[in-house]
Amino acid sequence: MLELQLKPEEFALFRKYIYEKVGISLSDQKTTLVKGRLNKRVNQLGLTSFKEYYHYLIDDETGDELTFFVSAISTNVTSFFRETSQWTWLQGYLPQLATAKKEKKIRIWSAGCSSGEEPYTILMFLQNHLHDFESWDIKILATDISSKVLSRAIAGTYESKQVEQLPKDMVLKSFEKIKVDNEVKYQIKPFLKNKVLFRLYNLITDPFFFKNQFDMIFCRNVMIYFDDSNRHELIGKYTKLLPKGAPLFLGSSESLTTHRDSLKLLGSSIYQRL
Ligand SMILES: C[S@@+](CC[C@H](N)C(=O)[O-])C[C@H]1O[C@@H](n2cnc3c(N)ncnc32)[C@H](O)[C@@H]1O
Missing domain, CATH: 1.10.155.10 (Chemotaxis receptor methyltransferase CheR, N-terminal domain)
Structure with missing residues (x-):
């Protein structure tokens, strides 16, 4: 070479x-x-x-x-239930969100979703912790700039070593065990996958066309490569898409030095819309 x-x-x-x-x-x-x-x-x-x-x-x-x-x-590295402390926090927040809702409808954006572990984690989490999960209208918008990772997310098929670290009952409820070329893999069940809308989307150049706000936004480990100006602009846009009290999740190594009047740090890179 x-x-x-x-x-x-x-x-x-x-x-x-x-x-x-x-x-x-x-x-x-x-x-x-x-x-x-x-x-x-x-x-x-x-x-x-x-x-x-x-x-x-x-x-x-x-x-x-x-x-x-x-x-x-850059990196597409991701995993199920990444940033453990954020899920612990969400467990405490969820009843508050459910009670405050007039309609049984939850909308979440996983921005920079990579190969799908993040949006599927959100669903598995809700399935386990949201009372009466089946009766809720839940939609996750999962976007990424890379068509390659997005097609893996849409396939929703994962290696056994990734899935077998999850609690057994969660695996049973959420995945089908399948064989691909004689190898055991785990495929996310259709009733969960159908709640996710996957879209190719560039956070920097594509227009923010959203008509409605989200109950929470995950943008974790995506802005690490962005400069201050792009980060600032993006956070400003997220802020407009979140109602008062709603959380914005960033990666654990990411923190905000701007937007202090509209976002409050709750800990573990979780920010709450003021
Ligand atoms: C390290 S992964 C993080 C995945 C997941 N959010 C997590 O924390 O596990 C970062 C993802 O952001 C995506 N990304 C990077 N720049 C982007 C952009 N301008 N618009 C949309 N997605 C972008 C990458 O393709 C990659 O899949």
């Missing part, structure tokens, strides 16, 4: 394009990472320089190469 050089002017082209397209802010320190992660791809495509690859990327109208690029330089 040809070891290509990533020139500063080439890196600058990628940086500008990726910032404008997905809001990911690549610092100079990321030069080695971009070079390392994309060298193989450029070779695979039979191209001979990063400049050629840049043109390949911007000319690709399908958006697939952008997905590839974003996946290569």
